[in-house]
Amino acid sequence: METFLRSELELAVTEYGAVLLDLRDGQYWQLSRTAARVVQALRDGRGRDGAVADLTSHFDVAVERARQDVDTLLDELRSAGLAVR
Template identity: 50%
Template sequence: MALRFGPEVCTTKTDYGTVLLDQRSGDYWELNPTGTLVVRTLLDGGGEAAAVDALVAEFDISRPRAEQDVADLVRELRESGLAS
């Protein structure tokens, strides 16, 4: 399923990855390059399987590890209220 951030969430690319700012609370999260790739893939309409494929292709990571990392990040973003 594609990922969507609420209108109160701002994203900014950095030299290291991406920063997410929740304007409601002032909290922010810094995504590393792998998290950035996952979020970019999902925001562009790809599903979790596409994000896993992107991680495996871009980084030296096993498919099971990529699957777990994608699932964990998506769960954390949704539980935090940043994404739906």
């Protein structure tokens, strides 16, 4: 089952990663460069597998580790109400 970001989110890229702003309530989250790449992949419609592929092509990380990291971030985004299945 694929995860989608809520449409009320804005992403602003910074030199350290990105800031994710929830327009519904004004809360924001600072994202690392890795998390920012995952969120951008989701926004681009590439989904979980696309995010994993992006991480493995830009960072020196094994596919299984990238998959675990993406899944952890997706769980956190869903728990915060920023993403839905």
